[in-house]
Amino acid sequence: MPWLFVMTALLPIVSLASARKGFALLPEGERPQKAWVSISVPWKIILLMGFFAFSYGIVEANAYRGYFGPHSSPGTFAVSGVVLLGVLVKRDKFDFNTLCRIALPLTVVALFLISVLGFTDDYLSGFCVAGGYTAFSILIMVLCSNLCYRYGVSAIWLFGMERSLRLVFMFLGRCMYEYGSVITVGSVRGTTIASGIAILAVVMGMFFLLSQKELSSKWGASFLVGPEGNGEAVRKQELADRCELLAKRFGLTSRETEVLILLAQRKTVGMIERELYIANGTAKAHVRHVYQKFDIHSREELFDLLGVDGLQENVEAKNAG
Template structure:
């Protein structure tokens, strides 16, 4: 029973419903990502160590991790269809086509591997270690967690923007008024972004930040996480962490909210100083 994919699907289905019910609107796809890959790795480690005595348990662990990853792909399909404003059936159809192509290739490879294992030419633990290597490649090169988090973050901003637009449309009396309201919101958002970036530039100049640190502080002021900063700037997370630590040291702050407050206060102080000088 443990090695049955259907049983694993039932286990994951119940667990996923519980996770969504608990998280509610705070549900984040990165949580499913963090569950899926380590569970699959644990399953392959179990195959290496316990396959002869506990094969069903090993396969159950792998299948549970796979089903979590399968759910993640469906969530990303939804994100992609909303973000691109394209026909959802096209996005899902294309995604399913790629999924089945991958499954077909895996099924063909499994027949070859199965024959080699049965003939004694290949050990099951070697296959398990190769599978672990493939999962590591996926986690760090193909689909790193930062990419999943970035998709989720952008989708969240889009939904909040749609909510604001929807409320503006509900109170307007015609299509022209709704368009004007949306334009005003976009203009206000652009002005706010420009305002924040000018403040960050002033802080970078006055506190002697390097050019790269000047880029990082803007993302920090926007509330971006370490993973998102590393992904946006195409640098390693360790490098991004070093830049953040240097910025905190130069600004004498200890957390992101303190930095955001400092940027805002410093910008307002500079603005007041410029106004008094002009007078």
């Protein structure tokens, strides 16, 4: 525990120092500029994570009575391996909705095995608990990272909100299990009732998640004009929305969509290479594919298609108003 405390205290300091050094390596014109924008919390994905954390809290105590801890469980290793293999094989075509289809059945099975059927020391219970929770945790990180990338939201702020609410729901799940273990309603144990509530919440949440057409949705967040100096941030958000709509209409891949957003921001091929960590030939190939699918031949035609100049005028008018 003392070493855990020391490393936990050092981690933020080392991370900030590394980030500062990394940004210093960027040319002056490519460094991100701070701009304050009013934003509401993307409550939909955070609430979904809360449902899983609640379920995790209910079954957590009994799930790890065996040989494996919460972060070394074979379930965590297995799900992480599936994601890694999927990304290596499918690359940018990997469908992260797959994680939903992994997380839901594993969590439901774990709730039944532990709280309903009473298999408190069963190896399969721990495997399912850790696997389901790991799958949805990875999905939440992908969704939050996408919001940060597309809209320039502070990752520290967004992930901090998500993590805080997750811990609150996990604590509520633990409390529900502790009180449920000493309470019965008729002939039904309190833990069984708690598990039923958790299963209902998870199933409803997952159906809602799978009903979303795009993982790049705003998830309940709204991005508003705030104090002076944030026009560029608002323009970037609206431009990304337009790019997403066109990408869906013309059948662009996820990587081509990323390239399109950067092209719309007037970034050169060299800038795109550095930002996406891809080779020169690969970046040019993506640009060529975007042009072919849009049936255009120049950056000017792309700007006309996106209405970039008109978008800039709209933002300036909003700020002036």
